Amino acid sequence: xxxxxxxxxxxxxxxxxxxxxxxxxxxxxxxxxxxxxxxxxxxxxxxxxxxxxxxxxxxxxxxxxxxxxxxxxxxxxxxxxxxxxxxxxxxxxxxxxxxxxxxxxxxxxxxxxxxxxxxxxxxxxxxxxxxxxxxxxxxxxxxxxxxxxxxxxxxxxxxxxxxxxxxxxxxxxxxxxxxxxxxxxxxxxxxxxxxxxxxxxxxxxxxxxxxxxxxxxxxxxxxxxxxxxxxxxxxxxxxxxxxxxxxxxxxxxxxxxxxxxxxxxxxxxxxxxxxxxxxxxxxxxxxxxxxxxxxxxxxxxxxxxxxxxxxxxxxxxxxxxxxxxxxxxxxxxxxxxxxxxxxxxxxxxxxxxxxxxxxxxxx
Ligand SMILES: [Zn+2]
Ligand SMILES: [Zn+2]
Numbered sequence: 001x002x003x004x005x006x007x008x009x010x011x012x013x014x015x016x017x018x019x020x021x022x023x024x025x026x027x028x029x030x031x032x033x034x035x036x037x038x039x040x041x042x043x044x045x046x047x048x049x050x051x052x053x054x055x056x057x058x059x060x061x062x063x064x065x066x067x068x069x070x071x072x073x074x075x076x077x078x079x080x081x082x083x084x085x086x087x088x089x090x091x092x093x094x095x096x097x098x099x100x101x102x103x104x105x106x107x108x109x110x111x112x113x114x115x116x117x118x119x120x121x122x123x124x125x126x127x128x129x130x131x132x133x134x135x136x137x138x139x140x141x142x143x144x145x146x147x148x149x150x151x152x153x154x155x156x157x158x159x160x161x162x163x164x165x166x167x168x169x170x171x172x173x174x175x176x177x178x179x180x181x182x183x184x185x186x187x188x189x190x191x192x193x194x195x196x197x198x199x200x201x202x203x204x205x206x207x208x209x210x211x212x213x214x215x216x217x218x219x220x221x222x223x224x225x226x227x228x229x230x231x232x233x234x235x236x237x238x239x240x241x242x243x244x245x246x247x248x249x250x251x252x253x254x255x256x257x258x259x260x261x262x263x264x265x266x267x268x269x270x271x272x273x274x275x276x277x278x279x280x281x282x283x284x285x286x287x288x289x290x291x292x293x294x295x296x297x298x299x300x301x302x303x304x305x306x307x308x309x310x311x312x313x314x315x316x317x318x319x320x321x322x323x324x325x326x327x328x329x330x331x332x333x334x335x336x337x338x339x340x341x342x343x344x345x346x347x348x349x350x351x352x353x354x355x356x357x358x359x360x361x362x363x
Pocket of ligand 1: 005006008010011024
């Protein structure tokens with residue numbers, strides 16, 4: 001006899017949820033998956049409440065991969081179902097990797113047509129004057145992920161500033177976040193531990209960023225995409241992946257195989273870390289890059305420092321602290337970072353400061 005769905009009790013159970021082991025029908029799987037994302041969205045703000053404000057312009061960081069494709073799909077559904085009142089956009093970064101990114105961008109263009117969302121593509125080439133293919137040619141395959149990570153983060157912010165959006169959402173899932181928690185522990189980077197588990201991060205000078213899939217398991221995202229027959233691009237980056245993260249990933253998958261709740265448990269552990277006052281005081285204050293105006297912890301932001309290294313033909317990614325703020329003759333720099341603030345949305349300075357204070361307050 002077929003097993004009935006453990007949620008609706010009528011339809012035949014077709015899938016076993018990787019996250020809970022529940023046996024459910026396809027329709028109930030879609031619903032429970034979407035509802036859990038809705039729950040993350042409506043309770044994920046710092047101090048509780050919704051991460052979105054009505055009327056917000058939101059950019060979905062879209063790579064054409066499974067996570068961001070499912071995110072675009074689910075957000076479109078939820079925005080309609082619960083009337084979030086969001087103005088959704090797709091924002092893609094073209095790293096300039098032949099045979100990888102150019103193909104995945106085709107997938108994003110397909111998504112754009114399917115969901116009717118406006119799409120903006122910003123390339124490393126137009127922003128930094130370097131494609132990842134050229135970066136790898138110069139630095140080799142050892143540090144290339146460092147360059148790509150720094151460049152992508154800033155490119156997303158700049159693309160979002162161009163679109164005048166208030167909020168960037170990315171497809172980071174529960175597995176990604178649990179991996180990051182593990183990596184921060186393994187590296188002793190306590191300052192990042194708590195921050196990396198927040199659904200929403202925001203400081204005064206950066207655009208708000210959120211991860212609505214914080215509690216969504218990678219396996220369930222794949223399952224959702226598969227049953228919904230969503231088009232996504234599944235090839236891994238052709239350049240060597242971050243080796244350290246790779247170890248954390250394998251370890252996490254081993255833990256998940258023994259006990260599926262391990263992923264969520266690790267995230268919960270990360271959430272409960274609170275920095276003591278001494279560590280908080282020792283943290284570096286943020287400033288703006290003397291060259292491009294982007295947020296930085298030194299005179300130059302990481303992207304400007306890396307770019308200068310590339311331009312000067314250096315291969316080390318570790319020279320940031322020795323750099324002069326003066327731009328050497330004939331070298332390329334990144335355009336000034338400017339945010340077009342939308343007049344409609346004035347949250348007021350006081351609230352912003354209160355929020356910032358709350359974010360660092362000690363319980
Ligand atoms: Zn059901
Ligand atoms: Zn800079």
